[in-house]
Amino acid sequence: MRYRVRGWWPLIVMGWGLVASVAVQAAPSPDKLELASVSAYVAPLKASKPSYSKRADWVMPIASVTKVMTALVVLDSGAPLSQRLSVEKRHIPAAANAYSRIRPGSKATRGDLLAISLMSSENYAAYLLARHHxxxxxxxxxxxxxxxxxxxMNHTHFVDPSGLSENNVSTAADLSKMLKAAFAYPKVREATTAAKHDVWFTHPGYSLYYANTNPLVRSSRWDVLLSKTGYLTSAGRCLVMVVNVAGEPTAMVMLDSFGKRTPLGDAGRIRRWLSTGDGGSVAASASRYEQEKAQTLAAQMLASQSADASGAETVSR
Incomplete structure (x- = not known):
């Protein structure tokens, strides 16, 4: 029996074919993306696999990226954000330089301390949030x-709430999981993308102005949905973000790069690569830092693995 197709049905079939041809587009080639960060991970929040990864399983110091987890614990605790907390002196010394403009003995709300911990990376504020848990x-x-x-996050470990300790470690792949979880918290999205925040302290009364450490949140060319910067000498420059790329919230994790603007450049290269397939190029100084730091970290990991194997052999004897 022969069937004849009449009327509008062929047009619908042709339409479906056109839709399919538009929807099924080749993903950009990872070989086309060059980044200055030692480790990186890029993935849409809804995706089960990354669009790009680079040494994403290397365990590395994460500096103030730590504060995203600090915020999640604060918000999970249910402690009132309107409660005024006293600015107490540290009961343990900070692991690194912890200069702060906040005056000991004054008070600020938990919500304000959370905001400046996230958007301006205020280390003392992060400590106070933990102290008043x-x-x-x-x-x-x-x-x-x-x-x-x-x-x-099976390769992640924290020892302090601010990220001043180099013993706060994670992987780029693990941090993408943290970003995905943090994206479900409106307070985190709001605080990390605010350009500025003013805090009024009491006892005594004074105010302090804070600016976001990520200049991309102030750029009209970017739609940053969540953001956190980090820096330690041992961690290099770090940046984690959720960015709207062609209507798709996309996680970008960049760990350990050279210079303040290098992770911003990496973010730009990632966005361009996702949009056009062109990953750009990296400055020679940043590329040299990445190669040297990667070699150093690889040697450290190999030494650590050898020590672990030697210890296990000793125990077995």
Whole structure:
């Protein structure tokens, strides 16, 4: 039996074919993307696999990127954001330079301390959030590690809430999981993308102005949905973001690069690569830093693995 197709049906079939040809586009080639960061991970939040990864399983210091997890623990605790917290002196010394304009003895709301911890990376504010956790400082650190484990961040470990310790470590792949979780918290999205924030302290009364450490949140050419910067000598320049790329919230994790503007350049190269397939090029100084740092980290990891193997052999004997 022969069937004849009449009327509008062929047009619908042709239309479906056109839609399919538009929807099924080749993903950009990872070989076309050149980044200055030692480690990186790029993936739409809804995707199960990354669009791009570079040494994404290397365990590295993450500096103030830590503060995203600090925020999640604060918000999960349910402690009131309107509560005024006293600015107490540190009960343990900071692991690195912890200069702050906040005056000991004054008070600020938990919500303000959360905001400036995230958007301006205020280290003292992050410490105070942990210090005033309903169950205490040590319980706060334990909650950070428990949250990481619950999110499947199996190569992540925290020892302080600010990221001043180089012993706060993670991988680019793990941090993408943290970004995905953090994106579900409106307070985190709001604070990390604010250009500025003013805090009124009491006892005594004074105000302080804070600016976002990521200049991309102030750019009309970017639609940044979540952001956090980080820096330590051991960690290099770090940047994690969720960015709207062609209507798709996309996680970008960039760890350990040279110079303040280098991770911003990497972010631009990633966005251009996702949009056009062109990944651009990296400055010679940044590329040299990346290669040297990668070699150093690889040697450290190899030495650590050898030490672990030697220790295991000794125990077995």
């Amino acid at each position: 309903p169950d205490g400082y040590d319980a706060f650190i334990a909650a950070m590690n428990a949250k990481a484990k619950a999110l499947g």
